[in-house]
Amino acid sequence: MPDSALDGGQPDQSDIREPRLWRCDGWTARVIKNEDDEGWAVEMIHDGEAEPALVGPWTMGRDKKNPKPLDQAAFTTLVKTASEVLRRHEQQLHAMLHKSVTVSSESGDITVTLDIVPDEYEPHAILAAVDEAGDELARVKAAPNFKLTQASAAKWIENEFARPG
Template sequence: MSTNFSDDEVTIIQEPRLWRDERWTAQVIKNEDDEGWAVAMTLVGESEPALVGPWTMGRDKKNPKPLDAAAFHTLVKTASEVLRRHEQQLHAKLHKSVKVDTPAGRIQVLLDIVPDEDNPYATLSARNEQGETLAQVRVAASFRLTDTSAAAWVEGEFQQPPR
């Protein structure tokens, strides 16, 4: 079953080896590593699949089991979770935070990396317990935020850290 929409919309497809909705495409492909089949889940607009996994053989033990609505929805849920975990890992890699206890109270030191292809950099900032920014400096994207480096920056009265 195929439904065509205007050029701005995605074509909905529901075929044995290819399903597509507004966001995802599931395509059953020959598994190059063995005799079996795999399914690739690709987000609309992306060139690479978010998920590739094994796919069940059909009853004849030669051809893949056809895609259906239940399988497609399960695949969408799994692929969406893979993307969500990837985004969480990327966020954790680019945004780090450490807390430093001082006589004036606890200070949160944050490192936010900007992964620019030509000129990556990071912003090192400090906030008090009320969330007010106490200091902010630009540092190299390779700056390592640790308990020790955060404490040294706070104790040094937020001077530009050495490169």
């Protein structure tokens, strides 16, 4: 496996390092004309993706007409920023699709989880309950729009884990 240019190694043969286009380590940085004003923008596209992970303003060159050329330091910063944007999107998606609440019961705390499965043809959710020892008490299929709250979890437990809805 070739060394990465980002970690100080030699560039790969497929790398591109042009003033307005850099392709390296699974990322492409492209300097483009900013459609909103007279300036320039840079877009960062992760290999295999159709849409940019990041689009932001780009610095004008010394002539105040053309963009400043891309360089290693700028590319490295752009990769770090675009990677963080993707990481935040993944965290947000995970938070939307996976919820958890803990309910106190006579036998101890029960953790109820809701995992939404955004299937194109059959979206659904899996509602599960686990006791303090980590033993699964129940697992049922639920509607993908089921709202997991302390109250709905307590009601599900009271109903002896019957499928909601």
